Amino acid sequence: MQENREPKLRPESIAVAAGRPGIVGQPLNHPVIAASNFLSGEQKGDNEPDAQGREYSRGDGTDTSEALEDAVGQLEGGRAVSFSSGMAAVSSVLDQLPDNARVLAPEDLYQGAAAVLDNGVRNHGWQVKRLPTAATDRWLGALDGADLLWLESPSNPMLEVADLPTICGAASAAGVAVAVDNTFATPLLQQPLTFGATFAIHSATKFIGGHSDLLAGIVVTTHDGAFDALLERRLLGGAVPGALETFLALRGLRTLPVRLDRAQSNALVLAERLEEHRLVQKVHYPGLPDHVGHALANATMAGPGSMLSFELAGSDTSTDIRLSRLELIATATSLGSVESTIERRAKLAGQEHIPPTLCRLSVGLEHVDDLWADLEQSFDGIS
Numbered sequence: 427m428q429e430n431r432e433p434k435l436r437p438e439s440i441a442v443a444a445g446r447p448g449i450v451g452q453p454l455n456h457p458v459i460a461a462s463n464f465l466s467g468e469q470k471g472d473n474e475p476d477a478q479g480r481e482y483s484r485g486d487g488t489d490t491s492e493a494l495e496d497a498v499g500q501l502e503g504g505r506a507v508s509f510s511s512g513m514a515a516v517s518s519v520l521d522q523l524p525d526n527a528r529v530l531a532p533e534d535l536y537q538g539a540a541a542v543l544d545n546g547v548r549n550h551g552w553q554v555k556r557l558p559t560a561a562t563d564r565w566l567g568a569l570d571g572a573d574l575l576w577l578e579s580p581s582n583p584m585l586e587v588a589d590l591p592t593i594c595g596a597a598s599a600a601g602v603a604v605a606v607d608n609t610f611a612t613p614l615l616q617q618p619l620t621f622g623a624t625f626a627i628h629s630a631t632k633f634i635g636g637h638s639d640l641l642a643g644i645v646v647t648t649h650d651g652a653f654d655a656l657l658e659r660r661l662l663g664g665a666v667p668g669a670l671e672t673f674l675a676l677r678g679l680r681t682l683p684v685r686l687d688r689a690q691s692n693a694l695v696l697a698e699r700l701e702e703h704r705l706v707q708k709v710h711y712p713g714l715p716d717h718v719g720h721a722l723a724n725a726t727m728a729g730p731g732s733m734l735s736f737e738l739a740g741s742d743t744s745t746d747i748r749l750s751r752l753e754l755i756a757t758a759t760s761l762g763s764v765e766s767t768i769e770r771r772a773k774l775a776g777q778e779h780i781p782p783t784l785c786r787l788s789v790g791l792e793h794v795d796d797l798w799a800d801l802e803q804s805f806d807g808i809s
């Protein structure tokens with residue numbers, strides 16, 4: 427209903443208005459539909475079957491989950507399928523690869539996706555070639571014969587930027603599928619499908635939900651066959667999102683544009699101040715002019731986002747002590763929420779290649795001067 431409006435709505439308006447029922451006398455937004463079972467219509471009596479022809483929500487969804495899919499689908503420019511977590515979304519794409527598939531993936535990659543790839547190597551003979559995110563020529567050179575390109579941009583946690591228009595364009599011309607994990611950018615800052623990607627993937631647990639209170643994932647595609655295959659994966663795997671989760675994710679999406687604006691402007695200020703701090707050796711943030719992906723991010727994204735990482739002088743131990751002294755910024759693993767969260771990434775299993783003192787900061791909505799004061803006091807007084 428929303429996409430037929432003229433002129434086409436801007437993303438801020440889509441985030442607010444998409445997926446509303448639009449029925450006079452009914453709630454403005456879909457309430458939580460807590461239903462597994464729907465009346466089939468075969469029963470005698472006056473009861474009508476659900477207007478959408480639903481029978482069972484594992485296969486048919488609910489109005490609540492469809493409203494979320496409608497909204498994210500409109501923002502990404504495709505048809506969306508929601509899942510019970512970001513990892514279920516990731517796996518719904520990767521699980522479709524055949525035995526002996528050839529996959530290109532970035533060296534800097536969310537460890538959950540990397541684990542699925544490692545599993546495919548062990549159990550299905552996949553050949554996975556890992557490449558630096560920003561080495562566009564190497565991606566183009568390795569394209570021939572690949573079954574899937576997996577990309578993450580900006581990457582987690584090094585904030586490297588991929589040349590998505592060039593890579594997706596070349597892959598699409600060669601008939602090679604591309605999946606882009608768009609969690610860090612959000613559908614507001616970057617739309618991979620418009621560059622020719624086959625799948626845009628989100629952990630809706632992060633920015634879309636935005637309040638650290640749900641797990642959900644979403645895959646969006648413009649390919650009808652891929653869409654049907656995703657629905658089948660969800661039906662067979664059973665990784666459907668819960669009723670409350672889809673309701674909360676859509677409610678979170680409604681405020682994503684304003685949350686992101688604030689978080690992003692905070693991130694730029696913190697990145698600039700961190701760069702000047704004597705204990706900070708390097709800041710990774712595409713919004714900084716000296717970041718290697720700055721020009722590319724400017725050209726391909728609507729903004730650099732609110733994720734950054736920085737390397738502290740000292741050791742892993744002194745970094746852990748500093749982080750333990752934070753009072754406002756939460757030391758926590760997840761990201762994209764209203765509160766700022768920080769984590770020393772190299773402490774995670776499988777992340778040993780990350781510089782030992784690298785801290786990934788998901789910048790939230792607090793006052794930027796309070797965030798800076800918290801960082802400064804945590805740095806001070808430890809050699």
Ligand SMILES: Cc1ncc(COP(=O)(O)O)c(C=O)c1O
Nearest residue numbers: 511512513536582609629631642
């Ligand atoms: C970039 C990225 N993709 C996917 C996921 C997985 O999402 P979830 O935790 O919702 O399963 C995460 C989680 O941290 C992530 O950071």
